Amino acid sequence: MLYGLIVFLPLVGAAVAGIFGHWLGNRGSQMVTTGLVTAAALLSLAAFWFVALQGQVAVVEVLPWISSGGLEANWTVRVDQLTAVMLVVVTSVSAVVHWYSIGYMHNDPHNPRFFAYLSLFTFAMLALVTADNFLQMFFGWEGVGLCSYLLIGFWYEKPSANAAAIKAFIVNRVGDFGFALGICGVFFVFQTISFEEVFQAVPRFVDTDIEFLGGHFDTLTALTMLLFVGAMGKSAQIGLHTWLPDAMEGPTPVSALIHAATMVTAGVFMVARLSPMFEYAEFTLMVVTIVGALTAIMAATIGLVQNDIKRVIAYSTCSQLGYMFFACGVSAYSAGIFHLFTHAFFKALLFLGAGSVIHAFSGEQDMRRMGGVWSMIPLTYALMWIGSLALAGMPLFAGFYSKDVILEAAWGAHSGAGQLAFVLGIVAAALTAFYSWRLLFLTFHGKSRADHDVLHHVHESPPVMTVPLMVLAVGAVFAGMIFAPYFVGEDPSFWGESIFVLEGHTALENAHHAPLWVKLAPTVVAVLGIATAWWMYVKRPEIPARLAAANGLLYRFFLNKWYFDELYDILFVRAAKAIGTFFWHRGDERTIDRFGPNGVAARVMDIARRATRLQTGYVYHYAFVMLAGLVLFVSWYLVSAGL
Amino acid sequence: MDWPILSTLTFLPLVGAVFILIARGDAEVVARNARNIALWTSGIVFLASLALWINFDVEQGGFQFEETAPWIAEGIGYHMGIDGMSMPFILLTTLLTPICVLASWTSIHSQVREYMIAFLVLETMMIGVFSALDFVLFYLFFEGGLIPMFLIIGIWGSDNRVYATFKFFLYTLLGSVLMLLGILWLYFQFGTTDLTELARAGIDPYWQQLLWLGFFAAFAVKIPMWPVHTWLPDAHVQAPTAGSVILAAVMLKIGAYGFLRISIPILPDATVTFTPLVYTMSVIAIVYTSLVALMQEDMKKLIAYSSIAHMGFVTIGLFTFTPSGIEGALMVMLSHGLVSAALFLCVGVVYDRMHTRLIAEYGGLVNRMPLYAAAFLVFTLANVGLPGTSGFVGEFLVLVGAFQDTTLVATLAATSVILSAAYALWLFRRVVFGALTKAELKDILDLNRREVAMLLPLVALIILFGVWPMPLLDLFHAPVENLIEQHELALNGLRGVGATLAAQ
Secondary structure: OOOHHHHHHHHHHHHHHHHHHHHHHHHHHHHHHHHHHHHHHHHHHHHHHHHOOOOOOEEEEEEEEEEEEEEEEEEEEEEEEHHHHHHHHHHHHHHEEEEEHHHHHHOOOOHHHHHHHHHHHHHHHHHHOOEEEHHHHHHHHHHHHHHHHHOOOOOOOOHHHHHHHHHHHHHHHHHHHHHHHHHHHHHHHHHEEEEEHHHHOOOHHOOOEEEEEEEEEEEEHHHHHHHHHHHHOOOOOOOOOOOHHHHHHOHHHHHHHHHHHOOOHHHHHHHHHOOOHHHHOOHHHHHHHHHHHHHHHHHHHHHHHOEEEHHHHHHHHHHHHHHHHHHOOOOOHHHHHHHHHHHHHHHHHHHHHHHHHHOOOOOEEEHHHHOOOOOOOHHHHHHHHHHHHHOOOOOOOOHHHHHHHHHEEEEEEEEHHHHHHHHHHHHHHHHHHHHHHHOOOHHHHHOOOOHHHHHHHOOOOOOOHHHHHHHHHHHHHHHHHHHHHHHHHHOOHHHHOEEEEEOOOOOOHOOOOOHHHHHHHHHHHHHHHHHHHHHHHHHHHOOHHHHHHOOHHHHHHHHHHHHHHHHHHHHHHHHHHHHHHHHHHHHHHHHHHHHHHHHHHHHHHHHEEEEEEEHHHOHHHHHHHHHHHHHHHHHHHHHHHOO | OOOOOHHHHHHHHHHHHHHHHHHOOHHHHHHHHHHHHHHHHHHHHHHHHHHHHOOOOOOOOOOOEEEEEEEOOEEEEEEEEOOOOOHHHHHHHHHHHHHHHHHOOOOOOOOOOHHHHHHHHHHHHHHHHEEEEEEHHHHHHHHOOHHHHHHHHHHOOOOHHHHHHHHHHHHHHHHEEEEHHHHHHHHHOOOOEHHHHHHHOOOHHHHHHHHHHHHHHHHHEEEEEEOOOHHHHHHHHOOOOHHHHHHHHHHHHHHHHHHHHHHHHHOOHHHHHHHHHHHHHEEEHHHHHHHHHHOOHHHHHHHHHHHHHHHHHHHHHHHOOOOOHHHHHHHHHHHHHHHHHOOOOHHHHHHHOOOOOEEHHHHHOOOOOOHHHHHHHHHHHHHHHOEEEEHHHHHHHHHHHHHHOHHEEEEEHOOHHHHHHHHHHHHHHHOOOOOOOOOHHHHOOOOOOOHHHHHHHHHHHHHHHOOOOOHHHHHHHHHHHHHHHHHHHHHHHHHHHHHHHHOO
16 A cells, blocks of 8 residues: 555656646645655655565556466566655655755646656656566656656747657667567567566576577576666666767756656666666676776766756766676676666756756756856855765765775676776776766855856755755765665675575675775775866866877767767668668659559559549439449349359 | 347437438528437437447356348358447447537538437447358448548538548459458358357368458458558548548457357358458558658548557457457457547647648647647547547557567567657647647637537546446456367367368
């Protein structure tokens, strides 16, 4: 009951605001959705208490969904330790974002629609994390994708927002293509798609083969690779990351909730949830590690040079997701989830803080037209500092605990991929600190580059926006130190059976015994990054331009996001359009039609023209033809039957 | 014997048609009466058809509500009956006919009487085709349905209607002639055209192949499968809205239904032989027509091409011979029946206002038509196969079934996950989203009550069957199991005979 309420309250809110929003008005829709999501957040804390701290795993069956040919999937609310952590993250950030949006969206005429989408998103995300089978997970997976699409394109008059929305949906669908095939494969191999039954059967399929597209592959490797493609799409990993920066076209609260704290972490959640499968697929784990490490470094390099404040944070999200993945790749799933947990707070804080900045600058997002306002919006400024300190992993802040343990685990994996992840992770940590303070300095310090009118209007946001920020700030400061002993402590029993790690995979264990230099390295490079940012943007502000000019090629490579978009445009978008046109004109019109019906039709048309002249206006003739036709058919049978 | 409910349902629309025929008065009065009678008749037929579902026994795999009567000759009898695979299609027909009448309420103003008669006759033919258990009877309804459809497109269609009608006619003619020859051969060989008996006939494998190809010609055109699909986009573009609705939602299903009812049970060996052919054509259909759909400039053409792609899923599912595959195919057929109908109705709504189907003529409709945008969005998402809509259930089950048979087919078919999103969302963006800049659209009105009445049931059903498809899946279980069992028996039986012969 309790767990059912957590999942369905947001759905009720979405339905009420979506259907009756017209009558409820802005205030009514805000109250209904925000109230219900807040209630769900409070209930989630209770759920966390019962499940995570007391270890009472619960499964609530709601309704049978699909049953066909042995494939059974039910609508279920299944809450174990892993889910309980996700429930807290999802509902609390969602509640905070709902409150914040009341202030942020107060001028928008489409409040009911906005809040309905936000609540619908929350429901879909909860359906995803409470799934007890692959198919419900897929439902939530696509559901959050839909809400993401709707919210990115919320301002539907903006062509760029529409383009970004479609791009997000389609790139995600590329991932879902893999996910869907993965589920088909799971059913093919295990004859069930229930998590519990699959996980129990996994050890029996170690070292077996599966035939896929003509080749033979290790069963578990093939399945986990297909599923991981889905995770890559949703969590914007290298290759399928191109939609995430563009997704910033949506309203900022959306970026905070969906594109930082919750939806994009679904891929990490998936890998952790499926740890009993991934654990037996060494090759896939290696791929996960490498993909995560490459994403972490790639996104960080791009984040260095972006000028849009939200895009910097978006690339930072992409990069942090990379950390979470390589943590999972070295079997430190709990560290990955821990980072997911802390990241949700400080990244939502950064995004909403950025929203507050944008709000203050009357909608300006380009940092080149900001600066020098820290004394005018001191509260936002202080909160942004907290968020950045947590992101950079400064001691005592939340990110310190989770990021350090990830890097130590990568080191502790004692594998090639682990070493690569460790090195790239350290470099990316330095870059993270650098671009975070570059953002702070460009936005708040120096001489303001905003024009006079804008500057005149700069003001602190109302309490309905700043109070939620403070709630997140509390999380960004304390979430790490309080929960580290539970999430990634010496004793892994906190997670119960929700996360599975093979005996031989000791990365997390080794992390606790890492040498001092490994433990210190992330903090040291972060301080260096901050110092460099200070030197380049406060002390000697002329340096960045000179540096960019001196390294033109590299600068443009980063600024243009490694040219992924251009490449994909040629490879996929234009190619698909060209092939479509070719099939249509050359295939359908000039081949099939020309040699098929048109040749014949041309002859018939001559006759038809004469016939229609006779008939026009006399519909009884048509009725007659109908009747005659039927009579003809019947008599044909009579004759052919020999009567 | 109980009340012959199937025959009643089948011929009830004709009673309405007769009433319309004898309506007297000036043109205006006749038109109004014709509309009202058609709506009442189709409404009553719909309510009556619900009795089928209520009295239906889902546990039973065989035929129910059977009726037999002597008819043309010994062996060619009047045999009606339904099972869980055909019953929902009758309901689909009876549900959509009143909606079609509503959709034509104002958009058809010439020869309303004849139009409504054509629709009621069409309804009779469609119900009949899903109830017939005698091949000749099936053929009569199968072909009989084409005549009103030709007329609907040829008389009430758009500018290029005659070309479209003839193209449609030519394609179907080729198929029907071959099917007719097949029926005649069967009759002279076995002395019966009763489908239940033919299924037990054990036809020689060589002849099976010839017959299979003959029937395939008829069914493949109807579905339509690539490369005999080019009549469909033209027919849709030229047809009036309601014509497109019935064409896409019901008539396209008859081809696939023909495979289920005829080719698979009575020609089991040939079915297995030609499965690779069907797979190939289906996969090409999915990829090829999805890409073609992407580039369309006419809304109806785009939806027509997307229909062909969805039908590719149906044919793949049917030929996997797995329970999930066949049940999935049936789900896709039903879901597509609702979704394509809804999409064509949506095109009709704006066509009635603006008299153009060109995508480029629209843009930003959401600004003036929020209700329309919301309904269109649900239908678009169902077309994309989003979980939670009816479109997902079937497509996913087909993929599951296909994966068990050949992973290559499953993988290629799964590209539809990406391609359908591309063409459907791009269409939605160009028509609904964006700023409303075109002067002609400034005063466009949102859905009126009649249009809400048309679309709301479809929205509700699409979501209901997306979240809770069990009522439909439960209908399929018994007959599908039966079908697969019979199929395997037939194959093994033949192999058994073959082995015995070889041993001698």
